[in-house]
Amino acid sequence: MSADRLRTAARLAHIAPFHVMELAKQAAALEREGRHIVHMGIGEPDFTAPEPVLRAATEALRQGMTQYTGATGIPALREAIAGYYASYYGLSVAPERIIVTAGASAALLLACAVLVDMGDEVLMPDPSYPCNRHFVAAFDGRAVMIPSGPAQRFQLSASQVEQHWGTRTRGVLLASPSNPTGTSILPDELERIVQAVRARGGFTIVDEIYQGLSYDATPVSGLSYGDDVVTVNSFSKYFNMTGWRLGWLVVPPSLVDAFEKVAQNLFICPSAVSQHAAVACFSEEALAIYEARKAEFRQRRALVVPALKDLGFEIPVEPDGAFYVYADCRNVAHPAAGDADRLTQAMLQDAGVVIVPGMDFGPSTAHSHVRVSYATSQANIALAMERLAGLFGKTHG
Template sequence: MRGESRRAAIEPFYVMEVLKAAADRALVKGDVLSLVAGQPSTPAPAPVLRAVHEAIDADVLGYTEALGIPPLREVIAAYHRAESGADVTAEDVVITTGSSGAFSLIFLAAFDVGDTVVVARPGYPGYRNTLAALGCRVVELDCGPATRYQPTVAMLEALPKPPAGLIIASPANPTGTMIDPHELAAIARWCDDHGTLLISDEIYHGITYGGATSSAWETSRESVVIGSVSKYFSMTGWRLGWMLVPAGLRPALQRLAANLTVCPPTVSQYAAIAAFTPESIAELDGHVRRYAVNRDLLLRGLPELGFRDLAPADGAFYIYADIAHRTNNSAKWCADLLDATGVAIVPGIDFDTARGNQTVRMSFAGATADIAEAIERLRSF
């Protein structure tokens, strides 16, 4: 029997292993408080649920255009114009099967085997692992507290030569930190000047706690912006994302999308149009207010328990904590915590290939009562 390919020899996503361990315990003891999953704990907005029923009743729901239905592309373009002031048209928008599908498509469209792509460490492992599977050379920038866990122009200037691509995320997973708008603009200009494709992951826009977000397209229309209905819009399982892409990359994306996925999920496309209505936005902003309460509980409670080195949680719904004073094996520490208390959190090994054995990530997207109870169980541990 033929074995697996070399490109499949990438690291697993350890978050999924923790989710399974938590689910196994829940079946036996029923006491799990999960601070694991990077997803909202709420359903899609009410207008979206109504829209999906209407679409199921009224439409055949066959294939759509490979790059998405025009009404959704127009709604997303209008959303970006309102949010950032960037000049975005429907033609600039490419609808994808989740933001994961967007990354796969743009990596295939823009990078060749052997190209160097730079990512931040700590950072979302899907960037690194997908690039590796496609034969790209991944270079990690060590981004610590001194730069708020984000890359800078100075780091790019220190590279031996400009890379083919740079991926940034603001707000970021796992840290929740954001790039200052002036620094983001400077990064975008540097990439334009050096022939580096900037890919700006902006899927957590809308979930922030006082700071200002900015979009790469405010500075550079040669960059790529990634969006999704999964986070702020509370539609994770609907598997729908999008990209704002330069005109020169659209023909390649058209060809790749048509061959690899035919089209994004049709029912999700029609339903997602309703996610951008004022009624939906009001509901979603209510979720963000709950996230803010949960965030404050953790930022107050964790230092009392000895978690003093926390990344600035500017946005998203994560707390990223250094636990080097407690362990040098975060995976075992998290397993022991789950076994002793029923509280499930994620070891940092997914996000940081150098120091992830000394860090953990906690999601605060759940119910406020669960966050408060998790703190008390952590206190006993």
């Protein structure tokens, strides 16, 4: 049989292209032609790992600390993460409950492998990070996308969970702050959601990878509402280690063995060098650097939000975390207003600015909204806003 006749798995039919990455490919092609492009599409900090982390990685390499580790991570890192929960959240989390993973994506895959059975339904907001529904589908579950608009801060509410819970519902998958909206679930609402799910015997998974980048209030972890909540975190965003592929889970004590067994079989272990380097993330020196970078992100938010409003975008819920603005594009002065796909193509081709359409994040806002990433310099943000002002016939102040 020739390779072009090999049959692919049926589940691939339900996985749409990731438009964020498709636009990035188009932008790269334009750059090869000599165009200058301002990237406000991919959610990746323009900061990289700080010097303390680089020193720790170099030392690990020198000492030959490059072999397999335990599937749940090295003890020093699990203890450092537990210490972070104590100092940052005031929570006592046993290191044994912490499962270090090959990024938050691997963490979510593990959670779905352990908790989702064939035919199970998992509730999540629309809009939400597109890969989340595919993680569920990878284990033959089904994501149920619930339209969640500005009135709910683009997040699920407890009343929506109660309304949409059915006979096949197994749990909920949340993110706070969220990609693509940069909005958090208010603490009282999150507590009500956990209680509603618990009353129905389900699981609650909370993706908290952007909580280190919360600007307006100290975030509250889902772990505050019981040790039956599964939380996901990452070294990619606040800790600026995207390509190091390192994250973690905090899981209920009764599920530690199950998660370890699946991790052993699917991943063996996370990167050894990344783990040894990441211990240094929690040093006083590194945390001071991260807090300074967080302050820079806050300044970027203060720059981009009013600039987008001046251009005609509506921002019904201002972001309180991450580095995204989810903007309504229906009233901008352009022929493609209200068609986010065409509009983002015009912004790329005619203005040299990468912004992504809402179609990645769910059908309810697919055409009406765009996601703007401010994970780039203030100079780049100012240049992008100037170019878009020209595109929309505005005077940029």
